[in-house]
Amino acid sequence: MPRIVTVGAAQLGPIALKESRADVVVRLIALMRQARDAGCDLVVYPELALTTFFPRWFAEDRAKMDRFFETEMPGPETQPLFDEAKRLGIGFSFGYAELTPPDAAGVRHHFNTSIIVDKSGALVAKYRKIHLPGHAEHESYRPFQHLEKRYFEPGDLGFGVWEVFGGRLGMCICNDRRWPETYRVMGLQGVEMILLGYNTPVHNPPTPEHDDLSLFHNQLVMQSGAYQNGTWVVGVAKAGPEEGVPMIAGTQIIAPSGQTVAQAATQGDELIFARCDLDLCNSYKANVFNFAKHREPASYRLIVETKGVVSPAEARDIIRPQAKG
Numbered sequence: 047m048p049r050i051v052t053v054g055a056a057q058l059g060p061i062a063l064k065e066s067r068a069d070v071v072v073r074l075i076a077l078m079r080q081a082r083d084a085g086c087d088l089v090v091y092p093e094l095a096l097t098t099f100f101p102r103w104f105a106e107d108r109a110k111m112d113r114f115f116e117t118e119m120p121g122p123e124t125q126p127l128f129d130e131a132k133r134l135g136i137g138f139s140f141g142y143a144e145l146t147p148p149d150a151a152g153v154r155h156h157f158n159t160s161i162i163v164d165k166s167g168a169l170v171a172k173y174r175k176i177h178l179p180g181h182a183e184h185e186s187y188r189p190f191q192h193l194e195k196r197y198f199e200p201g202d203l204g205f206g207v208w209e210v211f212g213g214r215l216g217m218c219i220c221n222d223r224r225w226p227e228t229y230r231v232m233g234l235q236g237v238e239m240i241l242l243g244y245n246t247p248v249h250n251p252p253t254p255e256h257d258d259l260s261l262f263h264n265q266l267v268m269q270s271g272a273y274q275n276g277t278w279v280v281g282v283a284k285a286g287p288e289e290g291v292p293m294i295a296g297t298q299i300i301a302p303s304g305q306t307v308a309q310a311a312t313q314g315d316e317l318i319f320a321r322c323d324l325d326l327c328n329s330y331k332a333n334v335f336n337f338a339k340h341r342e343p344a345s346y347r348l349i350v351e352t353k354g355v356v357s358p359a360e361a362r363d364i365i366r367p368q369a370k371g
């Protein structure tokens with residue numbers, strides 16, 4: 047029996063600051079209905095899919111940004127999305143800003159989060175973004191800010207994988223897709239489909255010389271992650287000019303071969319979909335990337351024992367502890 051997951055990637059065009067969550071949910075439901083008509087089991091939306099990408103603005107008082115965060119999921123404005131999914135019998139995944147209830151010390155935490163909801167409307171998986179790009183303080187040379195390090199904490203749930211939709215599914219969010227460790231930690235759990243949403247400005251103020259390569263880098267990292275781990279990757283953009291900031295599109299569905307099998311053609315709300323055979327992962331996982339047979343973790347210690355670059359001399363003490371002769 048082939049294990050087919052028909053997945054929809056629901057790219058969003060810009061979300062204006064003045065758009066309410068209810069307005070956005072209407073757009074999400076329209077795309078969800080298209081996905082159901084296309085026979086999708088699951089539809090994937092971008093990172094921070096309920097609001098504009100608010101980390102582009104500085105607030106001295108961080109709490110002023112709490113209006114962009116959800117304190118419950120579903121909440122009153124997102125409940126219609128959950129209800130429609132259940133009515134249609136379709137699963138979904140989307141990103142939002144999460145503000146937790148107080149912990150034991152009375153502290154509430156801010157995360158950049160994504161979830162998977164199954165066809166019955168049950169929230170079955172949660173991921174909190176680990177690699178937070180950008181900066182924490184206002185930088186006046188920038189035409190717009192990227193303050194994820196100000197408004198979010200790094201995720202505390204790790205890179206999980208869940209047995210849902212007849213396969214092993216994982217999530218990551220935007221900047222996570224640039225890091226090979228993201229995919230490999232999920233690869234080591236046998237992941238077969240990675241769902242990821244992103245908000246990527248075309249212009250990165252510290253490196254304007256990379257701007258022309260934004261779409262290339264987007265594709266490069268997702269295709270590499272798919273191939274090197276023998277997994278499907280579903281990458282979904284919030285695209286187009288949002289509050290004066292052009293964002294890349296490039297929504298695509300990538301096979302375990304690394305080949306893109308479906309790709310968005312616009313910068314607006316657009317559904318693409320693919321019939322994904324999860325068993326296409328098997329030949330990669332069993333051969334070139336048979337981890338149990340070919341990986342050599344004893345030689346990878348530097349990856350987990352250092353954060354930044356160390357000198358080759360310092361590294362030698364870590365990477366060659368058992369050199370023979």
Ligand code: CDT
Pocket residue numbers: 093179180192219220221222224244245246247250
């Ligand atoms: N949302 C997000 O993570 N965007 C980043 C922008 C990098 S430039 C600060 C990305 O990696 O696409």
